[in-house]
Structures are given as structure tokens and as C-alpha cells.
Amino acid sequence: MVVLSHYQVKLVLDALRNGLGTLSMSLDLGLSTTQLSVDAHGLQLPNGELLKLRDVEEIAKSTSSCFVIDDGETRAIQFYSEATERVYSLYPTIKAPTMLVSGIPMHRIKDTDPHQDTLEKIRAIKPVVGQVLDTATGLGYTAIEAARTAEHVTTIELDPAALKVCELNPWSQELFDNPKITQLIGDSFDVVAEMEAGRFTRVIHDPPAFNLAGDLYSGEFYRELYRVMRNRSLLFHYIGDPESKSGRSITAGVIRRLEQAGFRQVRRAPRTFGVVAMK
Template identity: 50%
Template sequence: MPYPVDPIVLSYVQADELLKAHKQTLSAVDISPDLGLTTVSVALSEQGISFEKGEQLSWQQIEKIKRSDVNCFLLEDDTIRPIQFFSEATNRMCSLLPTRRTPSMLIAGFTMHRIVDIDPMQDTHKKIATITPITGRVLDTATGLGYTAIEAARNALEVVTIELDPGAQYIAHQNPWSRDLFNNPHITQLMGDAYELVPSFEDESFSSIIHDPPVFSLAGELYSGVFYQELYRILKRGGRLFHYIGDLNSKSSGTVTRGALKRLQEAGFKRVVRRPEAFGVVAYK
């Protein structure tokens, strides 16, 4: 499925800029129609704003966007709708979460990226940096918005990425920052449960693995010894696995970290190193 052509997606960040320009009685202002990727000029009037191709927003609509700090909005046919999806497959609500720059995603109230004092894309770069250089075939066990797959695909021969939740896939499809997930020929997307799909992969078929599962309470099986054994099996000798866990110094993540370290070593990984700057660990085969 290709990414939609030039959708207009706005958040409270752009709404705030528009309202300030209106207060200054400006007739035009540059804003981003895609959450910070590009900018365009829009015309301002007493009624609202107009984009170059004729799309319009009223000031009432812009005020509504400004009031929401947990949703991004898609503009279609001069109406706005929050980018969110209730997934019957997982019984969870997914939504595109705005930040000052790269958006994140909320699933069942949990943020899928670090957003405190860090940008979600910076968060992604820190994860990727733990296993660079990226070469060959890479497995990304949890697609989400696809940032990890997109960044890994800049150097990998192929990135295979797995997504369980159709809701998350829907949100990614509406997110301008995720467009390369659908357009990059080096990315292969699989829909399904990583716990069930990983055992179907051949032995030593991946050079690197990025394991960035949801929190333990949402996907405990992806932290299990059985799953770690499968990851060890499909990783090439000399390969590295990055496992995102959370703040290694926090009380809650500390308990999960100790269990994960023990099970990774029991699965066969010869060395497991804490990488607190990336909120995870790297396991070496």
C-alpha cells in the first residue's frame, strides 16, 4: 500500500503558530502541512486559512486542534479528524501523538517512543547506533511507526519488519514521517505476531536484530526465554541484537532488565551489555 499523496496533517504546534499569526493580523504565514517535514505559505482571513491547493480551515477548527495535545489531525474535504484507531484485534486504542517535532504513537495509553527531553527520531538514532554498522539483512520485531525500519534501511540490504496491530499500521499510514515505510523497496513488512512469525525464519538469516517490543505488561511473551532462543537462532554468528527495555535505572525497568539479561544469556548470547543511553541492552552472538 503506497503512502497517501500530500496529506495535510496538523497538530497543536501548527495551530499555535496560526493563531499567533492571526492575532498579529498577518495576511499570510509559512507553516508545516506535514508535522515539520516541509513548509508552505497559507493565506489568512477573518474566516480562517487557505492552503495553496484550496483546502480551508476555520479558526474554530484551528482552536480545536490547538486544544488537543494527544492527537494529530488529518484535513480532508475541509473537515478535520483525529488520527486514531480502535483495534478490535488487540482491543486497544492507537493514536498519533504530536510532539514539537517527530510524532510518536500512543497505544493503550503507553507512548511508543521516549519524548521527555528527547525527540522520537533522536530516540530511534540512539537505538540504531548501538548496533552500527548496519549491513546485510536486518530484523525489526515491532514496526510501530516504522522509524527503526526506515533508519536501518538506509544501509541494510533488506529490513524485515513485523507489526501485530492493524491499528498501528493504520496510524503509520497517516503519519507523514512514516511514508518511507511504505515506499522504500528495501523494507519488507509482515503483519502478524512476532512470537509466531520469528520461529518460521531460517537459522542465521539476519545480520542484526532490533527488538523494540511494547512494554512488558502489553507483550510479556516477547521478553520470554523461548523467544530469545529464537532470536539467537536466526541471528548470524558475530551478529548483534539490540533489545529496548526502558530506563535501565528506573525501579520498574530494572526488574525487567535483570530478567532479560538472565534469559538472554541462557538463550546463548555470549555477552550482554547495558546501553543506558538507548534505554536497552546489546546482546552479542
């Protein structure tokens, strides 16, 4: 599978302008590099296919999409969900891509990148050990990073359309390959309510924006998270920019409801745009 964005194909156009017949570039959004041949007709791919120059130029023009090249066809990685009436697409950055949900990025990308954003969330509740719950799979970055040190990770995704994006994202492949990760499909509000008590030592709650998933910010849901956590376990809850007007208001409400649900040592984690709490 070849997946490209404007960051990668820019190298192809630069090579042609400089009269070069070969170049080293990534075919998996920056995870690895490959030596390839290029000429006025296009880019010669390892499987023998030719990525035509007009397709290279089309990808270069699109700064907000990633493209999969398969059987000679080039298409943007984007899916519409009839279940949620949302559009999911893969948005390129200089490093790991993020996912747009109806145009809203699911990771911080200003002054950081999705991979670094994920690492900072993990560090907020280190060491990440034992049984881990990830309440919102997204592109799977949280589950993948948590599984590096945890005994096991259970991750929940509301919309199968989001997982279709994951399947085509090179940075998400460990989500499907790592036996330490279990994927569940459903609404976290309902799925967590069916889980046994005292199961998890770490919970990473990184829900969609408040206006998209208000029930995942409710006291009722926080009580369920508290129930499924072990004593002295840690919760990281991503909220959003604490310096924004809406962020300040939402953060204050989240802290109040977490404390009412029984959590203690609830503290702001401004570096990661969230809060940390202990059961």
C-alpha cells in the same frame, strides 16, 4: 494529505493576532514548510480548501492529538483495534510524533524526541548492515532508519490498526515507499519461529511494555532470535528506564535469559534504555 497538531496551528493564531495575512508553516508535522494565506475565516490550504478558524482553534486546544484534514473534514488520528482491544493514536511532539497504545507512548519523549530516540537505538548496534530484523514496526521509524544503510529490513507488526496510524503519519511514509523494507503482519513470537536460521546480521527488538507483551521477553523467544541470527551478529533490545524499580528488575531478567539462550557479550546500554548482545 494535510496533517497538523497544536504546534503548527499555533502559528496561524499568532499570525492572526499580529495582523499578518501570510505565514510559513508545516502541513506535514514539521517535515516541510509552505507559504499560506490566513484571514478571519481560516487558513487557505494549497488544494483550495479552507481550514476554518473554528477547526484551527479546536486543533490548538488538543495537545495530545494529531489531525488529518481531508475533503473538508478534520479528524483526530486514532483507531480502535477489535483484535487487541487497544486504542492507537498519533501523539505530537515538537519534532516527529510518537504513537500512543492505550495511552502509553511508544518512544521516549522526555528530554528527547522520537526521531532522536530511534537514531540512538540504531547507533547502539552500528554499523547497521546486511539483513535487518525489526520485531515491532510501530510507526516504522526503526525500519526507515535501518534501511538507510542496511541491505534489506524485515519489519513485523502485530496489529493492522497500528499501520492505519502509519498511513496517516507523514514521518512514516518511507515505510510504504522504500523497496528495501518488507512488512509482515503477525505476532513476532510466531512469525520469527517460521523464519530460516542464520538470516539476520542485525536485530532490533523494541517490543511493547512487558505487561503488554510478556512473551516477547521470554527465553523461548530469545532462543528463536538467536536461531535466526548469523554468527557475530548484534541484537539491540529496548527495555525501558534502567533506573526505575521495574526497569532494573526487567533488565536483570532479560540479561539472564539472553545469556541462557546463547548470546554473549550481553551489556547494558543505559543511554538507549536497553541491552546489546552478540551471537
